[in-house]
Amino acid sequence: MVVTGAGRRVGHHIAQRLYQDGYTVIAHYRTHTPEIQALTELGITTVQADLSNSEQILAFVEQLKGHCHQFRALIHNASSFEPTSDDLVKVAEQYQQFFTIHMMAPFLINQSLQSMMVGEGTDPADIIHITDINVENPTPAFDIYGTTKAGLHNMTLALAKKWGPKIKVNAVAPGPVLFTPTHTEATIEQMLDETLLKKEGGAEPVYLAVKSILTNPFLTGCSIPVDGGRRLSKR
Numbered sequence: 001m002v003v004t005g006a007g008r009r010v011g012h013h014i015a016q017r018l019y020q021d022g023y024t025v026i027a028h029y030r031t032h033t034p035e036i037q038a039l040t041e042l043g044i045t046t047v048q049a050d051l052s053n054s055e056q057i058l059a060f061v062e063q064l065k066g067h068c069h070q071f072r073a074l075i076h077n078a079s080s081f082e083p084t085s086d087d088l089v090k091v092a093e094q095y096q097q098f099f100t101i102h103m104m105a106p107f108l109i110n111q112s113l114q115s116m117m118v119g120e121g122t123d124p125a126d127i128i129h130i131t132d133i134n135v136e137n138p139t140p141a142f143d144i145y146g147t148t149k150a151g152l153h154n155m156t157l158a159l160a161k162k163w164g165p166k167i168k169v170n171a172v173a174p175g176p177v178l179f180t181p182t183h184t185e186a187t188i189e190q191m192l193d194e195t196l197l198k199k200e201g202g203a204e205p206v207y208l209a210v211k212s213i214l215t216n217p218f219l220t221g222c223s224i225p226v227d228g229g230r231r232l233s234k235r
């Protein structure tokens with residue numbers, strides 16, 4: 001299984017938990033972190049790549065092929081997150097960055113490796129896109145982030161049609177699972193107020209959704225929200 005963006009937080013947790021549950025994991029990272037060091041010490045293969053343009057993405061694919069001849073699952077977690085700038089020059093850079101990491105990288109990796117994907121027994125293999133509840137109910141201040149995640153959601157549906165019955169393609173759409181240092185106290189308070197289950201979810205519920213997809217052979221073209229219900233009440 002390949003997990004992208006495994007150098008910290010949710011991606012790291014998914015890679016570690018997959019390993020604990022007995023799967024063979026290749027953990028991708030951009031920045032070498034203590035978390036990547038810890039995965040390496042467990043014996044997990046780690047692969048470094050900056051997925052910022054098509055050349056680097058295709059070089060990453062070649063690195064993956066050098067490690068493995070068959071892939072059970074591709075889990076696209078790597079992501080960039082920041083509000084849309086007021087400066088149009090910066091906005092153009094942001095669009096390029098978000099489009100590349102949220103859409104082009106998953107597409108090129110999926111397309112390059114799909115012929116090497118093999119499920120367990122007669123069951124299909126898996127592609128899982130980590131999206132966001134913004135896909136359903138956008139936050140205007142994060143519209144570039146959100147629209148490129150919405151593109152990834154649409155890609156989930158398109159690839160599910162394209163690659164069934166050999167590969168299941170699904171999404172996990174987190175809500176407030178891990179706050180970032182950029183979230184102010186006021187923002188956190190508002191987010192919790194809008195979250196029906198009244199807490200920050202943590203990374204484990206995202207992993208549980210990933211695992212429920214991996215272990216369900218009759219699920220494709222679906223998106224599982226992991227948001228404590230925030231999508232229903234988010235302003």
Ligand SMILES: NC(=O)c1ccc[n+]([C@@H]2O[C@H](COP(=O)([O-])OP(=O)(O)OC[C@H]3O[C@@H](n4cnc5c(N)ncnc54)[C@H](OP(=O)(O)O)[C@@H]3O)[C@@H](O)[C@H]2O)c1
Nearest residue numbers: 005009010030031050051077078079132174175176177178
């Ligand atoms: N946290 C939440 O509450 C929440 C809510 C909704 C959706 N999500 C989604 O859940 C996933 C995990 O969230 P998170 O908060 O753990 O994300 P995060 O802390 O922002 O981590 C994202 C990871 O992606 C990597 N990455 C970013 N740009 C990259 C690039 N150009 N090339 C290679 N790697 C790159 C980062 O590497 P570096 O360390 O080098 O920057 C980092 O390891 C993301 O897809 C996010 O959109 C999270």
